[in-house]
Amino acid sequence: MYRTIICLALLFSCCIEIFGIVGNGVFAQERENPQRPNIVFIFSDDHAVNAISAYGGPLKDVAPTPNIDRIARQGAVFLNSFCANSICGPSRATILSGKHSHANGFMRNGNKFDPGQWTFAKELQKSGYSTAVVGKWHLSSNPVGFDYWEVLPGQGNYYNPVFLQMDGSKKKVNGYVTDITTEKAIEWLDSLDKTKPFMLMCQHKAPHRTFSPALRHLGTFDEVKIPEPETLFDDYANRSRTLAGNEMEIDRHFDWAYDAKVRKNERGDVKLPAPDRYGTPEYNRMNANQRADWDAYYGPRNKEFLSEFEAGQIKGKDLVRWKYRRYMRNYLSTVKAVDESVGRVLDYLDANNLSDNTVVIYSSDQGFYLGEHGWYDKRWMFEESFRMPFVIRWPGHVQPGTRAKQLIQNIDYAPTFLEIAGLSPPNNLHGKSMVPLFSEGSEWRKSLYYAYYELGEHAVPQHFGVRTDRHKLIYFPMSTEWNLFDLEIDPNEMRSLHAEPDYESKLKELKSELNRLRVKFEAPPYPRPKANP
Ligand code: SGN
Ligand code: CA
Numbered sequence: 001m002y003r004t005i006i007c008l009a010l011l012f013s014c015c016i017e018i019f020g021i022v023g024n025g026v027f028a029q030e031r032e033n034p035q036r037p038n039i040v041f042i043f044s045d046d047h048a049v050n051a052i053s054a055y056g057g058p059l060k061d062v063a064p065t066p067n068i069d070r071i072a073r074q075g076a077v078f079l080n081s082f083c084a085n086s087i088c089g090p091s092r093a094t095i096l097s098g099k100h101s102h103a104n105g106f107m108r109n110g111n112k113f114d115p116g117q118w119t120f121a122k123e124l125q126k127s128g129y130s131t132a133v134v135g136k137w138h139l140s141s142n143p144v145g146f147d148y149w150e151v152l153p154g155q156g157n158y159y160n161p162v163f164l165q166m167d168g169s170k171k172k173v174n175g176y177v178t179d180i181t182t183e184k185a186i187e188w189l190d191s192l193d194k195t196k197p198f199m200l201m202c203q204h205k206a207p208h209r210t211f212s213p214a215l216r217h218l219g220t221f222d223e224v225k226i227p228e229p230e231t232l233f234d235d236y237a238n239r240s241r242t243l244a245g246n247e248m249e250i251d252r253h254f255d256w257a258y259d260a261k262v263r264k265n266e267r268g269d270v271k272l273p274a275p276d277r278y279g280t281p282e283y284n285r286m287n288a289n290q291r292a293d294w295d296a297y298y299g300p301r302n303k304e305f306l307s308e309f310e311a312g313q314i315k316g317k318d319l320v321r322w323k324y325r326r327y328m329r330n331y332l333s334t335v336k337a338v339d340e341s342v343g344r345v346l347d348y349l350d351a352n353n354l355s356d357n358t359v360v361i362y363s364s365d366q367g368f369y370l371g372e373h374g375w376y377d378k379r380w381m382f383e384e385s386f387r388m389p390f391v392i393r394w395p396g397h398v399q400p401g402t403r404a405k406q407l408i409q410n411i412d413y414a415p416t417f418l419e420i421a422g423l424s425p426p427n428n429l430h431g432k433s434m435v436p437l438f439s440e441g442s443e444w445r446k447s448l449y450y451a452y453y454e455l456g457e458h459a460v461p462q463h464f465g466v467r468t469d470r471h472k473l474i475y476f477p478m479s480t481e482w483n484l485f486d487l488e489i490d491p492n493e494m495r496s497l498h499a500e501p502d503y504e505s506k507l508k509e510l511k512s513e514l515n516r517l518r519v520k521f522e523a524p525p526y527p528r529p530k531a532n533p
Pocket of ligand 1: 045046059087088089109138155208209210278376377457
């Protein structure tokens with residue numbers, strides 16, 4: 001009997017050894033050293049939060065984003081997510097470096113990203129991640145920190161785009177840019193042996209100007225009623241006088257051929273009143289079959305419009321409304337292909353058992369005006385272009401259905417990615433890891449710094465500002481004006497309160513907060529008025 005008990009005890013301890021049932025066995029080792037999470041960063045260009053259903057904005061019922069919404073449902077939507085400088089190259093440079101524009105050296109489009117500087121991609125690659133970027137890049141210097149890259153030169157094209165190769169050559173690919181970017185991303189994922197963690201940046205050109213849809217999506221929104229923004233006919237009163245000098249209005253600056261897709265040789269003798277400066281570069285890139293699809297859609301609709309216009313039936317505000325509808329149908333159609341791309345990537349992760357250990361993020365380089373203030377384009381610190389989407393899924397770490405309200409900014413992405421990968425960010429970054437916000441929440445910042453440095457395009461002046469959860473202060477150095485908004489009572493930012501006696505102490509408080517942030521980030525002095533032509 002005694003011998004039997006000893007034998008059973010030995011057998012049991014043997015099982016423990018073999019199957020690792022106790023704390024220091026095989027399972028425990030796996031728990032201590034699991035495969036680090038993969039990161040899939042899906043990033044588009046100029047996708048406003050108002051055109052993502054999960055954000056719940058005025059276009060929530062028409063935004064074609066079921067797959068981005070799927071990330072949101074299974075993870076978190078950051079409702080107060082902002083950029084540091086609302087323009088393409090600068091936003092991308094901030095994401096890579098974790099720093100404001102003045103510190104990473106990429107202050108305006110046309111600058112060259114210094115590839116020698118620290119980036120999160122280099123750090124992940126060094127620590128053993130497989131890394132790749134495909135699609136829009138727009139930083140002038142070639143990508144560094146990536147095992148594989150294939151990017152669009154400059155802005156890239158929608159139809160039959162050219163991709164820059166790692167060996168310096170260029171390759172033209174037939175088809176639609178969003179689909180091709182997705183295919184390249186999935187091919188790369190498929191080529192990995194998956195024993196190493198990976199980080200993929202899948203970066204779309206769409207829905208950037210000239211808002212050119214996949215041909216299969218032409219007409220998707222023809223029968224859809226697209227609500228008109230409350231501020232479509234903004235008169236720019238009660239704010240900085242620089243607003244009235246803008247060159248981004250649907251009314252006065254939306255090109256007929258380039259933007260509205262009414263080509264010159266469709267017009268006959270009809271004279272249209274708005275600018276027509278840039279021709280039809282995307283149409284010119286198409287092959288005969290693609291043009292036939294394009295013409296079959298736009299041709300009859302343009303014909304009908306031109307005859308109504310000529311008969312005086314569409315004019316004044318109705319003409320602006322017509323252009324707004326044409327703009328939104330095209331814009332939302334390009335979003336539809338981006339969303340399909342998100343769906344394809346999510347399906348790939350599911351089909352390959354990768355979803356559980358992959359962080360998926362959807363974001364875009366800045367917001368965009370979808371007719372608010374009468375505009376298209378971005379740049380201003382007003383809400384629609386200051387906001388950028390940030391939707392994240394990380395099973396087991398981000399509670400499904402979270403709607404986070406903290407003030408996050410693109411300076412935070414690099415330190416977040418490092419913490420996800422189990423690395424420590426260097427202490428000279430401007431941003432903070434958002435990982436603590438994914439679970440119980442934590443102390444977080446109370447204000448954000450903004451700086452816009454461009455000098456010409458769309459005539460938006462340089463400006464600088466601070467935003468808290470409720471107020472926004474903007475300084476326009478070229479006209480030495482301050483604008484102050486109370487977002488709770490004036491969410492559309494139609495009236496600056498800087499001169500209101502009731503807001504005197506708020507103005508003082510925000511000026512000092514802006515100053516504090518500028519000192520903290522070692523921002524350069526404000527430009528002098530004469531610097532802006
Ligand atoms: C291009 C666009 C502008 C746009 C800038 C910046 N013109 O110059 O309308 O504001 O890009 O956009 S276009 O004729 O090329 O379409 S950004 O996203 O690259 O910053
Ligand atoms: Ca952009």
